Amino acid sequence: MTDNYAARDLATIAHPYANLATLPDQGPVVMERGDGVYVYDSAGKPYLEGMSGLWCASLGFSNAELVEAAREQMARLPFNHLFAGRSHDPAIALAEKLKDMAPIPVSRVFFCNSGSEANDTQIKLVWYMNNALGRPNKKKIISRQRAYHGVTIASASLTGLPGNHADFDLPIAGILHTACPHHYRYAHEGESEEDFATRLANELEEMILREGPDTVAAFIAEPVMGAGGVIVPPAGYFEKIQAVLDRYDVYMIADEVICGFGRLGEMFGSQALGMRPDSMSLAKALSAAYMPISAVLIPERMYQAMVDESRKNGAFYHGFTYSGHPVAAAVALKTIEIYERDDIVGHVRKVAPLFQQRLREFSEHPLVGEARGMGLMGALELVADRKTKAAFPAQAGVGAMFTRYAAEEGLIARSLGDSMALCPPLIITESEIDLLFERLAIALDRTT
Numbered sequence: 087m088t089d090n091y092a093a094r095d096l097a098t099i100a101h102p103y104a105n106l107a108t109l110p111d112q113g114p115v116v117m118e119r120g121d122g123v124y125v126y127d128s129a130g131k132p133y134l135e136g137m138s139g140l141w142c143a144s145l146g147f148s149n150a151e152l153v154e155a156a157r158e159q160m161a162r163l164p165f166n167h168l169f170a171g172r173s174h175d176p177a178i179a180l181a182e183k184l185k186d187m188a189p190i191p192v193s194r195v196f197f198c199n200s201g202s203e204a205n206d207t208q209i210k211l212v213w214y215m216n217n218a219l220g221r222p223n224k225k226k227i228i229s230r231q232r233a234y235h236g237v238t239i240a241s242a243s244l245t246g247l248p249g250n251h252a253d254f255d256l257p258i259a260g261i262l263h264t265a266c267p268h269h270y271r272y273a274h275e276g277e278s279e280e281d282f283a284t285r286l287a288n289e290l291e292e293m294i295l296r297e298g299p300d301t302v303a304a305f306i307a308e309p310v311m312g313a314g315g316v317i318v319p320p321a322g323y324f325e326k327i328q329a330v331l332d333r334y335d336v337y338m339i340a341d342e343v344i345c346g347f348g349r350l351g352e353m354f355g356s357q358a359l360g361m362r363p364d365s366m367s368l369a370k371a372l373s374a375a376y377m378p379i380s381a382v383l384i385p386e387r388m389y390q391a392m393v394d395e396s397r398k399n400g401a402f403y404h405g406f407t408y409s410g411h412p413v414a415a416a417v418a419l420k421t422i423e424i425y426e427r428d429d430i431v432g433h434v435r436k437v438a439p440l441f442q443q444r445l446r447e448f449s450e451h452p453l454v455g456e457a458r459g460m461g462l463m464g465a466l467e468l469v470a471d472r473k474t475k476a477a478f479p480a481q482a483g484v485g486a487m488f489t490r491y492a493a494e495e496g497l498i499a500r501s502l503g504d505s506m507a508l509c510p511p512l513i514i515t516e517s518e519i520d521l522l523f524e525r526l527a528i529a530l531d532r533t534t
């Protein structure tokens with residue numbers, strides 16, 4: 087049974103993030119192989135992967151060195167773990183590398199398998215630390231509306247998108263959401279970007295004071311929001327936010343799951359946006375998506391709290407069977423070696439201006455309210471009325487229409503509500519960027 091994939095898929099797979107009521111009418115798109123920035127479906131049709139899969143396949147779909155790194159590790163030691171003092175060399179080397187390259191002081195690295203697990207771990211660590219420090223009431227976590235931090239019970243609670251909460255009985259208590267820094271949508275009439283950033287920082291401070299600073303433990307943010315619609319905060323935003331956090335001893339977590347490893351033209355998104363986080367969550371491009379792996383970078387004061395709690399409780403009772411899986415760690419190590427050897431950040435800096443320029447050429451398109459982005463990440467926000475910024479009614483299905491036309495033209499883009507997102511592999515060339523936007527232009531013109 088090698089064909090009839092669509093029927094077999096529909097009979098067997100519960101798809102994540104799909105409308106399960108309408109999926110049977112549309113059928114799945116079954117991909118079979120990849121080559122560079124292209125993926126090929128089961129009929130042999132190539133698509134330029136404008137989303138790197140799910141913001142993750144940074145080195146494209148046919149990197150032989152990563153395949154070899156996985157093969158070699160699988161043949162030598164396919165599994166070992168890090169529980170109770172066991173270890174293995176790929177995890178040690180990867181932790182050393184991450185400590186060394188991180189733009190913040192790192193004491194230890196904790197490995198998980200996904201972005202959600204990393205952010206879930208962050209919350210547990212913050213609670214753990216504040217118990218160790220004798221401040222058991224300092225537990226609330228502030229996230230932002232339209233943030234995306236994952237789908238486990240805690241990380242989905244951090245996520246600030248209504249669909250992730252509705253009927254899942256989320257968010258859990260103690261997780262709050264402050265305003266989203268999207269100037270185009272949420273600035274007051276005539277409010278400058280700077281005034282908008284100041285207002286948002288003031289609103290955060292009011293929230294902390296309202297809740298009681300002794301109850302607020304941490305703030306989490308993506309440098310540039312991804313799944314919320316590729317939202318680049320206004321200049322100076324994080325500086326103002328940071329000043330508020332510092333005033334109330336609120337621990338700051340950067341969710342670098344999308345922005346980490348070159349996406350914004352710096353190795354880490356925090357560097358590109360002027361953030362000074364206490365900790366970072368890394369995933370996706372950490373292994374170029376060839377294997378699932380994620381990491382939490384732990385500062386010294388957090389690590390000391392973990393040691394103190396271990397003394398008290400007998401161990402640090404947290405960890406996944408596959409924390410630091412040797413094959414995933416070996417692939418991640420090779421991925422970072424490639425980033426450094428091939429100067430992937432330099433490449434992003436070289437091609438991103440063309441990407442952003444081509445994206446912004448759509449600013450005047452009758453369907454586009456805003457063309458925005460940074461580095462190799464961008465979105466077009468489609469509107470029914472450019473003057474009033476009125477959105478299309480959801481039932482018009484404009485986003486689905488656009489992505490379907492794009493796919494017909496051989497381009498994978500993603501609709502996030504009204505925002506059509508792009509996040510191509512970091513290895514994309516200038517001529518591939520041109521082709522991407524030629525295909526996008528046709529798809530957009532058909533979407534009317």
Ligand code: PLP
Binds near residue numbers: 236
């Ligand atoms: N954080 C961010 C910023 C993400 O974009 C994602 C996934 O898209 C996650 C966390 C969750 O990662 P995962 O899907 O690997 O659990």
